[in-house]
Amino acid sequence: MNHQVQYSPSRRTALVLCGTGAHGAYHAGVLRALQEAGVKIDVVAGQGVGAAGAVLAAIDGGSRLWEPDGIWRLQQSRRYYGWRRHVQVVAAMLIALLVACVAALFVPAAFWKIASAIVAGVVLTIAVMLAACRWYPRLRRATGGAWWSVIGAPFDSKPAIDAFSHAVWQLIRGASRDAQPPGDAGKRYAEVLGENLGQPGFRELMIVATDLDSRSDITAAMLREPHRREFMAPRPGRERRAEALDLAGLGRDHALDIMSAALTPPVVCEPHLLTFAPDGYWRGESHRLCERPGSVNRLFEELAGAAVSQLIVVTAVPASASPHRLRVPRLDLRSRLGEFISAAETAALRDAMDHALLRFDSVYVICPPHNPVGPFDFTGAYDEASDRRHSTMELMERGYEDACHQFIEPVVGASGEMIAHGSRHPDRSRGFSEAH
Numbered sequence: 001m002n003h004q005v006q007y008s009p010s011r012r013t014a015l016v017l018c019g020t021g022a023h024g025a026y027h028a029g030v031l032r033a034l035q036e037a038g039v040k041i042d043v044v045a046g047q048g049v050g051a052a053g054a055v056l057a058a059i060d061g062g063s064r065l066w067e068p069d070g071i072w073r074l075q076q077s078r079r080y081y082g083w084r085r086h087v088q089v090v091a092a093m094l095i096a097l098l099v100a101c102v103a104a105l106f107v108p109a110a111f112w113k114i115a116s117a118i119v120a121g122v123v124l125t126i127a128v129m130l131a132a133c134r135w136y137p138r139l140r141r142a143t144g145g146a147w148w149s150v151i152g153a154p155f156d157s158k159p160a161i162d163a164f165s166h167a168v169w170q171l172i173r174g175a176s177r178d179a180q181p182p183g184d185a186g187k188r189y190a191e192v193l194g195e196n197l198g199q200p201g202f203r204e205l206m207i208v209a210t211d212l213d214s215r216s217d218i219t220a221a222m223l224r225e226p227h228r229r230e231f232m233a234p235r236p237g238r239e240r241r242a243e244a245l246d247l248a249g250l251g252r253d254h255a256l257d258i259m260s261a262a263l264t265p266p267v268v269c270e271p272h273l274l275t276f277a278p279d280g281y282w283r284g285e286s287h288r289l290c291e292r293p294g295s296v297n298r299l300f301e302e303l304a305g306a307a308v309s310q311l312i313v314v315t316a317v318p319a320s321a322s323p324h325r326l327r328v329p330r331l332d333l334r335s336r337l338g339e340f341i342s343a344a345e346t347a348a349l350r351d352a353m354d355h356a357l358l359r360f361d362s363v364y365v366i367c368p369p370h371n372p373v374g375p376f377d378f379t380g381a382y383d384e385a386s387d388r389r390h391s392t393m394e395l396m397e398r399g400y401e402d403a404c405h406q407f408i409e410p411v412v413g414a415s416g417e418m419i420a421h422g423s424r425h426p427d428r429s430r431g432f433s434e435a436h
Helices: 021-037 049-058 075-079 085-104 108-135 137-142 146-150 158-172 185-196 227-232 255-262 293-305 333-359 392-412
Strands: 013-018 043-047 204-211 216-222 244-246 272-275 286-290 310-315 362-366 381-383 388-390
Touching: 013 021, 013 049, 013 293, 021 049, 021 310, 021 392, 043 049, 043 293, 049 158, 049 204, 049 255, 075 158, 158 185, 158 255, 185 216, 185 255, 204 255, 204 293, 216 227, 216 255, 216 293, 227 244, 227 293, 255 272, 255 286, 293 310, 293 333, 310 333, 310 392, 333 362, 362 392
Parallel strands: 013 043, 013 310, 043 204, 216 244, 310 362
Antiparallel strands: 204 216, 204 286, 272 286, 381 388
């Protein structure tokens, strides 16, 4: 039976960021509120876009998410997870061919000239793309049939990965003048975090992604002793070296790789390719990694093993839907995918919370009562309930307000850490179903 205790900053506390895509804006608002309130966080953990937010927050870089030139305030965030360029080219070719066929109905003599030119262009484009897939070594694991080699996954995760990688590099590059992250940026990140653990603003880190080739989750962590030793300790019936990366050891090169994989939704984006170290368990193999919405349960398991006793869980997906709040399904592919990911995340988090109450002294959840912005609504979304459009900027502000009203004032304040702002509440642990 769970032992319910009051929140205490003296206990080992983890902040868990859950979500995909645009829901990272909600994380930004929550992180800002917690930072301004001075809430003590020992370990910052993340899944999906939350892993990227955790990577920044671990090195005192959370402000890169919400500041005026931060990731979620730039116009480039509107281009995250857009259609891949070659998919756009092939679609344009097909549309041009259709136009030519229609034009032939009115100008038959010109049909063969126009159609021949377009067909030749399509064939040339396909040939070039096939050659590129065969010649580019990093894509060899992703190639399959001819059509998949040409079209492949429809969405591109690279803009989002580049934005977060660039933000990390700006924090760790030191005297380097390189504008873009070099190949050893992951190693440099692990060195900076490892050297500064225990300093103000720096926190232990834990992030997770899914390895499609080993069919298991991979958890990467930078932890202080003795928690680092416990994290890598053997587990009955499991090959620990295959599922855990010690960012202070053999896995030190792969911090940004795991972050990039966590930013790669499954199926609709090409998996991130990670080449393991030759002296590691996988002996230099290259594996395909991506995000898995249900991996939050794995994070809870690993955090419990790292002696965490208090959890603060952040999700932009409401705890449950209210009766008679159904909305008309949107027709575009990105929205349909976002609905599935949101439903999967909610179900996974609810299941994880049932076990979390047995593993941790206290569990607190910060989530909105209503959020029309889906995981891929980077330009905002129309809300039928309020008859207006909601933007990611509004989602960020909502995260800030929810953190204040749901955790900082009632929980931290009631603990005596914020007497001036606190409101007394009964001593309790809050589960996902109790959040609202």
